[in-house]
Amino acid sequence: MKPSLPGSYFDxxxxxxxxxxxxxxxxxxxxxYEDTLKALHxxxxxxxxxxxxxxxxxxxxxxxxxxxxxxxxxSPLALAQAVERNADLPHVRFARMEFPAxxxxxxxxxxxxxxxxxxxxxxDLDQAALRCHDLLRSGGDLLLIHYIRExxxxxxxxxxxxxxxxxxxxxxxxDRSTGDYRLTLLRKxx
Numbered sequence: 001m002k003p004s005l006p007g008s009y010f011d012x013x014x015x016x017x018x019x020x021x022x023x024x025x026x027x028x029x030x031x032x033y034e035d036t037l038k039a040l041h042x043x044x045x046x047x048x049x050x051x052x053x054x055x056x057x058x059x060x061x062x063x064x065x066x067x068x069x070x071x072x073x074x075s076p077l078a079l080a081q082a083v084e085r086n087a088d089l090p091h092v093r094f095a096r097m098e099f100p101a102x103x104x105x106x107x108x109x110x111x112x113x114x115x116x117x118x119x120x121x122x123x124d125l126d127q128a129a130l131r132c133h134d135l136l137r138s139g140g141d142l143l144l145i146h147y148i149r150e151x152x153x154x155x156x157x158x159x160x161x162x163x164x165x166x167x168x169x170x171x172x173x174x175d176r177s178t179g180d181y182r183l184t185l186l187r188k189x190x
Contacts, residue, residue, distance in 0.1 A: 002154035005119045007074040007098060014077035021115075023057040032181060033058050036114065036145055039174055039185050040065060045110040049135060051099050051128075052116035056082025062112065063092050070104055072097035100128040106135035114145040117160035118153040125155065125163055133169050138190020142170065148182050157182050 013020045023029050036058065045066045053059045053071035055078050063069050069092045073079045076096050083094050095104070100120075111132050117125055132142050144164060146157030161184045165172055170186040177183075 001121060004121045004124045004154060010073075010075040011077055014075055018077075018081060019055060021054070023055055028180065029057070032145065033061055035178070035183060036112075036143065037061060037065065039143060039183055040110070041141060041173060041185065041187075042109070045108075045141075047108045048110040048112065049104060049106075049108045050112045050114075052114065052119075053082050053094070054078045054115075056085040056094075058112075058114060059092065060086050060089070063089050066110070067091060069093070070095065070108075072099060072104070074098050100124060100131045103131045103135065107137040107140070108135055109137055109140045111136060111140070111142045112145075113142070115147060117144065117164075118146055118151065118155040118157055121154050122159075122163070125160060129164050129167050133167070133188060136188040138188055140188045140190075141173075142186040142188070144182075144184045144186070146182055147180065148177060149180060 048066040048069045050059055050062060050071040053073050059071045059082055071082060071092060072095045079094055079096055086092050120128060136142060144161055146160050148157035161182050164186060169189050171189060173187050174185040
């Protein structure tokens with residue numbers, strides 16, 4: 001079993017390229033972000049938590065749907081870009097956080113985990129699922145989006161989604177694949 005990828009892995013990537021996955025310019029990312037926002041069942045969330053915000057491109061779009069948004073990332077290099085990109089949005093807060101070992105105070109109405117879960121080991125993913133459940137209000141939403149083609153990460157995107165779909169305390173509202181990524185919306189029982 002592969003361990004979770006450390007923060008230094010991401011710092012090395014961001015040192016080489018400030019937008020290594022082309023979040024700001026890729027047509028794939030633009031389409032995925034649109035799909036992500038369309039999948040949300042509420043037009044507005046009071047309080048949201050974005051795990052792994054990277055350089056803050058999706059953060060900016062998600063912020064339009066939230067009264068308060070906490071966005072975190074393990075890499076201070078990525079986080080600095082996210083803060084700069086969203087500096088004009090006072091209702092968005094940022095923190096460097098190694099989730100799930102570290103977690104904020106809840107509760108939240110929405111938690112977004114986009115392209116993050118497969119960087120974790122299976123035990124850390126299980127801890128992340130538990131943390132997400134505990135941080136969500138009853139009836140709150142957990143939205144997962146992960147690339148599902150082959151990678152060398154500790155887990156696959158499908159493994160992440162299957163593991164969370166199998167957990168007690170959540171019901172699936174949406175679970176679909178585009179062939180490139182999988183999108184699953186879970187609701188906390190309440």
